[in-house]
Amino acid sequence: MKLELETYTPGEAETITAVKQATVRNWRRAGHLPRQEGHARYNLADMLVMFVMGMLVSRGTTPEAAKEFAGHAARAIFQSTIWSPKAFSDAVREKAKAELGEISDDEVSHFKAQLGDKFRVDMLEEVRSLDIMTKAAEQLAGITGLKHPTWLIVWANGKIQFYYDEDISEETFFGNTVFDEFVQGPVMLFCLGALAQMVIDRLPRPAIRLAEGA
Numbered sequence: 001m002k003l004e005l006e007t008y009t010p011g012e013a014e015t016i017t018a019v020k021q022a023t024v025r026n027w028r029r030a031g032h033l034p035r036q037e038g039h040a041r042y043n044l045a046d047m048l049v050m051f052v053m054g055m056l057v058s059r060g061t062t063p064e065a066a067k068e069f070a071g072h073a074a075r076a077i078f079q080s081t082i083w084s085p086k087a088f089s090d091a092v093r094e095k096a097k098a099e100l101g102e103i104s105d106d107e108v109s110h111f112k113a114q115l116g117d118k119f120r121v122d123m124l125e126e127v128r129s130l131d132i133m134t135k136a137a138e139q140l141a142g143i144t145g146l147k148h149p150t151w152l153i154v155w156a157n158g159k160i161q162f163y164y165d166e167d168i169s170e171e172t173f174f175g176n177t178v179f180d181e182f183v184q185g186p187v188m189l190f191c192l193g194a195l196a197q198m199v200i201d202r203l204p205r206p207a208i209r210l211a212e213g214a
Helices: 010-017 021-029 044-057 063-081 090-100 105-118 121-141 170-178 192-202
Strands: 003-005 151-154 160-163 188-191 208-210
Touching: 003 121, 010 021, 010 044, 010 192, 021 044, 044 063, 044 192, 063 121, 063 151, 063 160, 063 192, 090 121, 090 208, 105 121, 121 208, 188 192
Parallel strands: none
Antiparallel strands: 003 208, 151 160, 151 188
16 A cells, blocks of 8 residues: 655644744755745644654743654654554545455454454554554655654653654553663653644644645
């Protein structure tokens, strides 16, 4: 399944990212964001960088510092975004279901034995369809096989650090606070899944569509 990113107008991007276009233009002139030729149109990847920049700058980070890791954070949020069916157009969801094929009686029996009355075939179809869409979106973004972080921490010394599901424990999550350099100032903690959902809820239409001619 071949996908492409939907594009949005500057006004739509401002609503989605909560970053004013005047600010975006200033960041472009200063070299904090890449320049665009012609009339500006933005896709999800573009807007996530703007979104991260705006979020960090609003919390006291300079644009110069924010741009250093905005791309990494935006990619991590993108990974969370594509786990929501709402990120995909109706045509993509229909295409994924068509590629799914039939679920065998043996599989149905297996899951019914595991889950009992809670099991529904349509639930399994949704899960497998989302897996198909997610893999296609990962391929589109060039992030196939990359680990999916859960948290982003910006330590007081400016160091950025991602945490993954298997890292979440009191010892590992806050262990670095024993080092003075990490806690001499504010520490920013972001839940990437929550940020992804925030962006998805602001989209006027799904961010990922079938490629033209697909």
